[in-house]
Amino acid sequence: MIAKVHKPGKAKADPLRGLYEATVGGKPAVVSFTRHFYKPQPLRTLEEISADILAIEKEAEGLLDGLLKVGAKP
Secondary structure, eight states: OOSOEEOTTTSOOBGGGTEEEEEETTEEEEEEOHHHHOOOOOOOOHHHHHHHHHHHHHHHTTHHHHHHHHHHOO
16 A cells, blocks of 8 residues: 655655655655554553553652762762
């Protein structure tokens, strides 16, 4: 599935944006395949995100205090 065909001088090939050099109808062109290859992934639930944030906060507890105490020693 090709979303749009661009003339080579009008658009540059940019794989990060889904634009690739190709031959269409025997002529060079720049085309976009992003719709064809895109497979949406299900989003995480709010509960999963909240649990991750709480786990990171718990892991980080006291780290700043430990850094400040180490830096205060002569």
